[in-house]
Amino acid sequence: MSQVKSFLKSVANALYTMKRVVKFMLWYPAVALMPRNPKKILFGAWWGNQFSDNPKYFLKYILSLNQGFECYWFGNECIRSKVEAFPGVTFVKKGSLKARWHLLTAKWMVTNLGAECDVTNRFPTYGRIKQLTFWHGTAYKGVCNRDYHAELSKNPFKRFAQYFLSKDFSIAAPLWSWASFSFEEMRFLMPYEVPWQFKPEMSIAAGTARIDYLIQNKDNPDEIRRVKANIASMLGLPTDKRWILYMPTWRKGIGVNYSFMTSKRTGEINAILEKKNAILIEKQHPQVLQKNNIQGGWNGSIYMMSSDNALTDIDTQELLLSSDCLITDYSSCLCDFETMDRPVIHYVYDYKEYTSTERTDYHDVHEYAAGPVAFSEDEFIQALAMDDAAMLAVKGPKAGDLVAAEKGHACETFAKWVGLIP
Incomplete structure (x- = not known):
């Protein structure tokens, strides 16, 4: 019985990897070849349920520059009216066809939880969008414990799919803005073993957009x-x-x-x-x-x-x-x-x-x-x-x-x- 379960599990893992391979083959050419608009920025926060936090205040700053940026806020229907009442930004429903078009053509993305949570909704971008991360607060406590975020799978099939083909790797390694901790502390607070792990060269102690206000x-x-x-x-x-x-x-x-x-x-x-x-x-x-x-x-x-x-x-x-x-x-x-x-x-x-x-x-x-x-x-x-x-x-x-x-x-x-x- 245990051998049957082990066999079925191996088959399931192989199918999982095949699914990711097929997804990669279908989407990568379009994602890789589509021209990117350097003036197009996608914003999102709190799983698409809020028009708030650091992305909102970074949006306000970008609009104040009057430099012709095209700004789009990705969210769920519950915030549509709030976003549409804000001048200078266009509401886009997460997961819609329009959202996919913008994900294929934008160069920048601003989030506070993460790309998948706030904007992409698992749509692959394979590193073509620069993800700017302000996080959703100063690290008063450990914000990314291993208990709260999954590590890479120990299964070789899933590990291959996670690292090279999955929705996770479709996110560009984030450029972090953070507040005051040393790089050693930030490595401890962000202990990921996946491609977007915290790296000093991709981070700056700039502060947070919402505190500017x-x-x-x-x-x-x-x-x-x-x-x-x-x-x-x-x-x-x-x-x-x-x-x-x-x-x-x-x-x-x-x-x-x-x-x-x-x-x-x-x-x-x-x-x-x-x-x-x-x-x-x-x-x-x-x-x-x-x-x-x-x-x-x-x-x-x-x-x-x-x-x-x-x-x-x-x-x-x-x-x-x-x-x-x-x-x-x-x-x-x-x-x-x-x-x-x-x-x-x-x-x-x-x-x-x-x-x-x-x-x-x-x-x-x-x-x-x-x-x-x-x-x-x-x-x-x-x-x-x-x-x-x-x-x-x-x-x-x-x-x-x-x-x-x-x-x-x-x-x-x-x-x-x-x-x-x-």
Whole structure:
């Protein structure tokens, strides 16, 4: 019986390889010979479900140059109206015939998760498109553990197909823009054994596109008022109160995130918010929002953003710019907010469990803390009651190191480095 299973498995692996070979033979001539338009750029983010993050802010920079670039945003129908309302960019449905045409003729692609997730939808490009990767956050924790990304198969048939013919190799090795880690640390954080592994010669510590917006506008009262009023009108929030924003990271295997909406201490929290003339806005991680149909609503002065609002209506960078204080745990939004020199509370209620089961290469919260660290609700309530000056006075010895490369011109630096602009 075991011999039969082994034989059938070998046959299946051989068929898998043959499928990849046929795909390669069918598509490679067209992909290899089709002329590429050096002014055509394809953008995408978050599996095609969001018009946001670093690709959006790099898009805004490219359009501001007025150099005749053709910009296309690849996505799913849920963001069509959002993209079509944005001047200068054309919406393209992922996986459509039109998408394939653009993949055959474009020279550039900008992503934050990866080409397959955000743009190509497994359509082969065989290295003909230059993939520009800003990732989706600063590496506050190990962003590419082997537990989260598949290595090359040990089976020789699949290994051959993966390395030479598969959808994975159809992606050009990415040109990375990152924030502040040494090349040795980045090799550890990006431990791929496949063709797009992290390489110093294909990377630059330029910073991140989305943080450019925060640095350039953190002291711009007109822009802050504009975006705050816009968000307030969409969500029904008051503009005459301070906004305290809660943005936790995603937990893969240890249950749902903590929510202030269901805390047994909401009475005490609301009392502090009332005293501070503030509201607490809770925005859960996109993974949580997508998997759970969160309806949103109020609990005293605590407001929960719904899945629809948080995923499609609200720009996270504008929400950060509008907020006076950030509550987070291990999320890289810390790095975005830290560049604005505003108060931060690290609420790490599951620190021991998280660092032992979720992200074993997570950097010590005490080292990089940009404000008080709370391990329990008692400690959190004490931290929340502190005034801004007291919060800002609490810093870890490496506070600011994660954003050392952020100077407010990452887009320009990266665009020149890759040869997109002179």
